[in-house]
Amino acid sequence: MPVTxxxxxxxxxxxxxxxxxxxxxxxxxxxxxxxxxxxxxxAASALPNxxxxxxxxxxxxxxxxxxxxxxxxKLLNDxxxxxxxxxxxxxxxxxxGGQGPSDFVKKFEMPYKPILDAGVNFYAALGNxxxxxxxxxxxxxxxxxxxxxFRKGDVEFFVLDSTYMAPIQVSWLKDELPKSNAKWxxxxxxxxxxxxxxxxxxxxxxxxxxxxxxxxxxVDVVLAGHEHFYERVKPQKGIFYFTEGGSAKLRExxxxxxxxxxxxxxxxxxxxxxxxxxxxxMFFETISRMGKVIDSGIVPRREVxxxxxxxx
Amino acid sequence: xxxxxxxxxxxxxxxELADFSRRPGDQQMTVHFPSLARMSLAxxxxxxxxxxxxxxxADQGVAKRQGENxxxxxxxxxxxxxxxxxQGYIDLRAQLSGKLKPLAPTADSAExxxxxxxxxxxxxxxxxxxxxxDMIPTPVADQIRHAVAEDFRRRNPDTKRAVxxxxxxxxxxxxxxxxxxxxxxxxxxxxLLNNLPRLPDNLQYRFTGRHIILMDGDTRLIxxxxxxxxxxx
Numbered sequence: 255m256p257v258t259x260x261x262x263x264x265x266x267x268x269x270x271x272x273x274x275x276x277x278x279x280x281x282x283x284x285x286x287x288x289x290x291x292x293x294x295x296x297a298a299s300a301l302p303n304x305x306x307x308x309x310x311x312x313x314x315x316x317x318x319x320x321x322x323x324x325x326x327x328k329l330l331n332d333x334x335x336x337x338x339x340x341x342x343x344x345x346x347x348x349x350x351g352g353q354g355p356s357d358f359v360k361k362f363e364m365p366y367k368p369i370l371d372a373g374v375n376f377y378a379a380l381g382n383x384x385x386x387x388x389x390x391x392x393x394x395x396x397x398x399x400x401x402x403x404f405r406k407g408d409v410e411f412f413v414l415d416s417t418y419m420a421p422i423q424v425s426w427l428k429d430e431l432p433k434s435n436a437k438w439x440x441x442x443x444x445x446x447x448x449x450x451x452x453x454x455x456x457x458x459x460x461x462x463x464x465x466x467x468x469x470x471x472x473v474d475v476v477l478a479g480h481e482h483f484y485e486r487v488k489p490q491k492g493i494f495y496f497t498e499g500g501s502a503k504l505r506e507x508x509x510x511x512x513x514x515x516x517x518x519x520x521x522x523x524x525x526x527x528x529x530x531x532x533x534x535x536m537f538f539e540t541i542s543r544m545g546k547v548i549d550s551g552i553v554p555r556r557e558v559x560x561x562x563x564x565x566x
Numbered sequence: 567x568x569x570x571x572x573x574x575x576x577x578x579x580x581x582e583l584a585d586f587s588r589r590p591g592d593q594q595m596t597v598h599f600p601s602l603a604r605m606s607l608a609x610x611x612x613x614x615x616x617x618x619x620x621x622x623x624a625d626q627g628v629a630k631r632q633g634e635n636x637x638x639x640x641x642x643x644x645x646x647x648x649x650x651x652x653q654g655y656i657d658l659r660a661q662l663s664g665k666l667k668p669l670a671p672t673a674d675s676a677e678x679x680x681x682x683x684x685x686x687x688x689x690x691x692x693x694x695x696x697x698x699x700d701m702i703p704t705p706v707a708d709q710i711r712h713a714v715a716e717d718f719r720r721r722n723p724d725t726k727r728a729v730x731x732x733x734x735x736x737x738x739x740x741x742x743x744x745x746x747x748x749x750x751x752x753x754x755x756x757x758l759l760n761n762l763p764r765l766p767d768n769l770q771y772r773f774t775g776r777h778i779i780l781m782d783g784d785t786r787l788i789x790x791x792x793x794x795x796x797x798x799x
Contacts, residue, residue, distance in 0.1 A: 353747040358675035382732055383750045386770075386783045387682050392673040400767075400783075418770055419756035445753065454728055459756040 300550035301337055301530045301537050308407045309337060312527035313501035314345030314444075314479025315381065317361040322524045323502035325543050327365035330526055333541070334372065337528055341374060342366075343411065345479025345498060346381025346444030348394065353385045362393070377404060381444035381479065382417045403430055409531050410436035414443035416460055416478075424463050431471035438531055438555060441468065442477035446497045448490050450513030451481035453505055468493055474555050475536060483508055483521035484540055486549060490515075494553050498540070500524045518549045644705035645763060651701050655789060656766050659782070662688040669784055686785035690742045698741060701780055701790035710762060710778065714795050717758040729755055730799040737774040739791035745774070745781060 303309075311330055316323055333339070349361050363370065370376075370393065378394035380386060389396040396402060400415040401423050412427060431439060445454075447461035457480075468476060469491050479499035487495040501524060509519040524543040529536060540549040663669070666688065667681050699707070718726060733752040737745060745751070752773040762771060768783045773796060780790040 351748050355676035355679055382753050385747050385786065386751075387669070387678065387785075390669055390671050390678050391675060392671045396671075398669075398671050417751060417753045418759070420759050420767075420770075421764065422767060424756075454731065455724060457728070458725055459758075463756050463760075 299336065300539050300547070301528060302532065303337055303530065304532050306407075307530045307532035308409050309339040309528075309530050310406070311339045311342045312345065312442075312477055312496070312498045312529060313342060314497075315347040315482055315499040316344065316365075316502045317347060317349035317357075317383070318502040319350075319357070319360040319365075320502060322504065322543060323361070324365045326501050326524055326526050327369070329541065329543070329545060330366070331368040333528060334369070334374070337530075339374070339528060341406065342369065342376045343413075343442055343477065344376055344378040344394070345442060345477060346379040346416075347383045347479060347499075347503075348378050348381065348388060349385070350383050350503075353388070358391065377411065377413060379413045379443050379479075380415045380417060384417075386415075386418075401426060403434070405434075405436060407531075408437040408533075410434045410439050412439065412441040414441060414464075416443035416445035416457065419460055419463065424467075427464060427467055431467055431473070434471075437534070438475070438536070439471065439473045440475050440477065441473060444478065445480050446478035446485075446487075446495060446499075447476070448487045448495045448515055449478075449481050449497055450485060450487070450510045450516045450519065451483070451497075451505070452508050452510050454481055456515075465491070465493075472556065475553055481505065481508065483519065484525045484527075484549065485509060485516055485520075486518040486540075486551075487515050488517045492556055496527065496538070498525065498527050501526045520548045640705060641709065644703045644709075647703050648701075648706045648763060651703075652766060652769065655701065655769070658692055659685075659689060662692060682785055686744055686782075686787050689782070689785065689787055693742060696741050696790075698791060698793075700741075702792060706763060707792045710792060711795050713761045714758065714778070715797070717755065717761065718797050725755075726797075726799070729753070730796075733773045733775065733796070733799070735775050739774060739777050739779050739788055739793070741788055741790065743788050745772075745779075745786040745788065747786065749774075751781075 301309075311333070313326065313330070316326075330342070349357055351357070366376070375395055376393060378388065378396055380388060380400060386400060388394055389400055390398050395404070396413070400418070401413060403410055403412045405411070412430065414427065415423060427441075441464075443460075445457040445460055447457050447465060449456050467473075473493055475494045475496070478495070478497050481497050481499045482503040482505035483497070483500045485497040487497070500521070504524050505521065507521055509516060509521045513519075520540065520542065525540050525548060528539045528541065531537075534555040536553040536555070538549075538551060538553070539547055542548050663685060666684050667677075669678075669681050669685065672678050672681075702710070721729070729752075732750060734749040737749050754771055754773065759771070765771065765780075769789065770781050770783045772779050772781045776794050776796040776798065778792045778795045779788050781787070782789055
């Protein structure tokens with residue numbers, strides 16, 4: 255039987271580390287000591303953790319300053335011991351409510367302090383709760399731009415401002431995607447263009463404008479947030495869509511039951527993703543606030559016609 | 567169509583102009599678009615800072631232009647006026663920013679907030695006499711209303727619901743007020759943005775309640791607004 259992208263997604267699913275692991279490695283986050291604070295580090299990983307691969311984490315809808323954000327922050331930091339990711343991508347809603355100086359501390363600098371101290375860079379997208387001036391906040395690495403790109407080895411990320419997709423941004427993406435000669439082109443933004451969320455659902459305007467650009471320019475994977483849960487959508491026109499908008503907020507039970515779009519959904523607890531890209535494969539693992547691996551798999555890169563080479 | 571075309575010109579390269587003009591049914595206008603764009607830009611450059619500070623009532627400026635050239639397309643004239651006023655605002659902002667610490671990447675969030683506040687205060691002071699309609703001429707406001715009505719007419723209930731679910735309520739539009747940072751910024755549907763007059767990149771259309779505001783993206787200042795544009799929701 256030929257190996258297809260679907261069969262390659264050998265998911266470990268709702269697996270691996272459950273209650274036993276939690277009782278073996280318990281620790282507490284925060285001072286409240288409330289039920290549910292026991293969190294365990296995953297005992298096994300689907301990530302190959304290769305020497306020269308690109309390793310990063312994905313978090314979304316984080317900026318609450320609440321207990322769950324700190325718990326995910328702790329897990330994220332602990333994960334570095336077994337999976338030394340080099341940077342973190344943020345799917346927007348980096349700051350809910352007030353966005354004064356103390357909010358930057360409480361909702362970003364403190365929850366991720368050990369990671370920031372270790373020199374790990376964060377690359378933020380803007381969400382609908384974010385002040386556009388966050389783009390000037392240096393630790394978000396946006397260089398003063400609402401939309402931008404950055405490259406890590408064979409991977410180029412295109413960070414979009416989906417809250418305000420004016421024609422000039424579409425035009426920018428239309429120019430930049432074909433120019434990139436990266437093996438992997440990964441756009442990410444706040445709003446998912448495919449989602450089974452009952453609260454918001456798919457962003458169809460965006461889909462109409464930018465999906466053709468993804469399809470025609472060798473995009474394999476798109477990341478988003480906004481919906482406060484995790485979802486991996488069945489490949490759409492050959493592209494894999496992940497929503498990770500539950501790294502602090504949670505909209506419990508919000509994935510539409512029986513949605514034909516959902517390949518894997520998780521809306522009962524907070525989560526974050528770890529991703530590793532090596533040559534033509536992208537490995538991913540999604541971890542819940544309880545430290546369980548709730549989804550994992552491998553996305554192979556599509557063979558596409560070579561992109562138009564950059565002229566500069 | 568003239569409405570979109572004339573508005574498209576600001577800040578766009580000739581390639582972008584060509585891309586934007588390639589919509590179905592636009593062919594006839596496309597022939598005239600580049601010259602119209604250049605005309606608008608020329609108007610804008612001639613306008614200068616004064617328009618943003620002490621803009622005359624929208625209809626006065628438009629009427630004056632039409633008086634000068636009775637054959638002028640009224641929509642194009644209004645849009646040129648709009649572009650001129652936007653340019654005036656951008657020039658004013660640049661002029662004020664030049665005297666302040668620039669909004670540039672900083673790791674100090676307190677410093678960032680202080681720079682934002684200082685720039686907002688300077689703009690507020692320079693535009694203290696600004697009134698609704700000073701930036702968006704009445705004919706352009708009417709065209710925006712029309713574009714929004716058309717857009718929502720074609721939307722199905724699900725997409726309408728998705729748009730409205732993000733619109734903050736309770737923020738009353740007042741010129742020179744800052745949108746509180748506790749309020750989410752409503753996502754403006756991308757296909758609607760396609761059909762509104764283009765803005766410089768740091769000015770944005772946003773919804774609040776049933777209203778559209780013209781917001782300075784760096785300071786969250788309300789530069790102008792149009793009341794009751796969105797359908798009741």
